[in-house]
Amino acid sequence: MANTDADGTSGKDVSTGKPVKDAPRQTRDAVATRARILTAAVKEFAKKGLTGTRIDQIATRARCNKALIYHYFGSKEALFSAVLEKTYENIRLAERQLDLAHKPPVEAMRELIGFSFDYVSQHPEFIKLINDENLHGGVHVAHSAKARDLNSPLVALIEEILKRGERDGVFRAGVDPVQLYISIASICYFFIANRPTLSAIFGLPKTPEVLADRRRHVIDVILGYLRPVDGTPSTSRANP
Secondary structure (H helix, E strand, O other): OOOOOOOOOOOEEEEEEOEEEOOHHHHHHHHHHHHHHHHHHHHHHHHHHHHHHOOHHHHHHHOOHHHHHHHHOOOHHHHHHHHHHHHHHHHHHHHHHHHHOOOHHHHHHHHHHHHHHHHHHHHHHHHHHHHHHOOOOOHHHHHHHHHHHHHHHHHHHHHHHHHHHHHHHOOOOOOHHHHHHHHHHHHHHHHOOOOOOOHHHHOOOOOOHHHHHHHHHHHHHHHHHHHOHHHHHOOOOOOO
């Protein structure tokens, strides 16, 4: 006789402890169910925030029952943490597709800046989820080793690009990779997150042309900062 998992599938024979024949299918079903819950949770949390979202709304959207959500994630707060981790994982995976390590430093940095602008433009849920986490003091990210680990390779990659650019004489010395990425993320995020008010105040229509102009400006600003001071090629990293 097989026991039954929380998602309604049988896992192991209780008499022998061995997996039953359809265990691979059950594993696939569990993975698919968990992914469905995460997808539904992203939409609900982005729309209503952690405080305003109810588990039964996520369950309805995910086509499962609330018990399954608690089985896989434990609590609404833990599910929100998982959603944040997935949010960071998605952007880091997309960044890796750029293959920046094998491109000249200026081209690599230009692509990274452009990608960062495009990503927040095309993923409004990213902004909403990060904004909501900041309203909660960043406590979920602070307790997530995965969220921190996901960002470490990006910092290392930026540092490597900066070193190559400095060595080639196209970037200034002593640029901190963490500070640079915060600047890139900030300058890309601000316009998109505040576009309704900026458009109203400065008379900027919500058109693709205005978005493209802003994208070019962002790239020019960051690359302008990275140029060697006074146009003098640099040969070594400056001390802090």
